[in-house]
Amino acid sequence: MQLTANVRPRNTFRTLLLVVAALLAALSWGSTVRASPSDDEDHPATARDDGKDDSKDEAAKTAKKAATKSLEDTATERAGTEIAGYLDSDHVAVFTPSVHAGIENVSGASINASYLVDVVSAASADIVSTASNRWQEVRQAGSLGAQYKPHDFGVGLGGSVSSEPDYLSVGFFSTIVKDFDEKNYTLTAGYGYSHDTAGRCGDNGQCTPFSVFSRPLQRGSFNVGLAWVVDRASLASVTADMVFESGDQSKVYRYIPMFSPGIAPQIPNGASAALVNNYRLPERPLEQLPLARRRFALTGRYAHRFETSTVRLEERFYDDDWGLLASSTDARWIFDLGKRFALWPHARLHVQKSVSFWERAYVSANPGANGDGWNLPLYRTGDRELGPLWTTEGGGGIKWYLGSDTDPRSWQLGFTADAMYTAYTNDIYLTSRTGYLGACTLEAEW
Amino acid sequence: MPSKGLWVVVVVLAAAASVGCSHVAPYERGKLAHPMMTADDLEGPAAAHVLAVHEGATGGGSLSESGCGCN
Helix, strand or coil: CCCECCCCHHHHHHHHHHHHHHHHHHHHHHHHHHHHHHHHHHCCCCCCCCCCCHHHHHHHHHHHHHHHHHHHCCEEEEEEEEEEEEEECCCEEEEEEEEEEEEEECCCEEEEEEEEEEEEEECCHHHHHCCCCCEEEEEEEEEEEEEECCCCEEEEEEEEEEEECCEEEEEEEEEEEEEECCCCEEEEEEEEEEEEEECEECCECCEECCCCCCEEEEEEEEEEEEEEEEECCEEEEEEEEEEEEEECCCCCCCECCEECCCCHHHCCCCCCHHHHHHHCCCCCCECECCCEEEEEEEEEEEEEECCCEEEEEEEEEEEECCCCEEEEEEEEEEEEECCCEEEEEEEEEEEEECCCCCCCCEECCCCCCCCCCCCCCCCECCCHHHCCEEEEEEEEEEEEECCCCCCHHHEEEEEEEEEEEEEECCCCCCCEEEEEEEEEEEEEEC | CCCHHHHHHHHHHHHHHHCCCCCCCHHHCCCCCCHHHCCCCCCCHHHHHHHHHHCCCCCCCCCCCCCCCCC
8 A cells, every 4th residue: 555646647558558569569470470481382383303293282282271370279378358447335446457468288288467546446345444545556567388298298487566655566476287187177276476575655655665664475375176077967076275374464554443342342333433432542553463474275166067158156264373264155146148147146145253353443452651651562453354253245237249150259259337335333434335346348359 | 274264165165166167168168258257357456455465355456466555
């Protein structure tokens, strides 16, 4: 989070346009290069074997044409863009344009790249409660990955970067994939590492250099998964994730209101900023989170294909050593509407219990003999995503296949819209939040 | 370490995975090859980011995701 109103979206959009132009240029150059060998096909033969008749020549030419054509068809190229927007009742707005592209060869080699920009504008209750102005920030993120899977075994490598004025994250990942029993079972395993650097920017938009102030956060991620064919129309998979984080994740902008032991229990759920400021103690320490975190997740997926529709279900169980326990359930039922359209409703339910050190109103107990001095809890947070909450989400999407009659999915235009309601069951400032997310995508494959 | 509840879920899912499956030959996979049966998400990076920010839980996604300083 950056406490500044100085945002320069024009530069961001210029960068985005440059990236889109570069991607289109690279893809069109690739098509030109692939097309060039066919130019030779129609050239007349310069040396002719007198013993061969025209029909043999024609057959040879046809065979050569077929061979050249099969070489041409070895690569599948994809490119797409998404424009997404988010708005919620806590006065947070996000605009996210993104692009992605990839090339896949029948030999089993593929490469994918993506780039996105988040433009965030917020005047949430947390910000208003600190008497700060609406803040804006821009995040840019890019990733590049490659995979080689010639037969039943494959490896993948990749990296990603995410950058904000006061935050930088650099990571890499590696994966292995192995198919068993004619691809009835597929085992995957992966390891990822990222190094994050958190800094600080002031109200005037000036940021302290990372060399002067920064907090590192290291993250190691392991995952292992098994996907299998259940029957002729059903697929299932289970993935286990283990994430180990080391470093101080406390936000340098997040101040925690403290209360005396007698007042704290009387602070109601959703207490207003005015009420909190009226009853809190003078001290307002910064957030302090534990310096390490071990996170575990188990995700199951199931997909079933009916004659003209597909059901996709997902369930994730989550647990970590901060005490947060969560369940996320996601479901989509995708209906084919002829050759040209697919339409689906979407529903999601997320329920979580708070971290063990969560308090709606933190107590600064036993001050010094003169009534001054602080006696703060070791860990304290104002991050309501660490508190108890539940979110229900509903919406849907539509895809319009715009390609030719023989390959209608070669061009796809998609729209998705979701509304989400979150209830904060033990928090100050907010008891609920309603958010809306919409996205428009355009994808091409050739 | 994960709680007992998570281990129970692991065992139940492993047991479910080991039974009730039949060998399906490649030529019997017409329905499985439908584009909507792939693991690709129908929603883009923006939706994934919103969920990452709104839910304290993580996991189940791609390894290639970067961290971010978002609240």
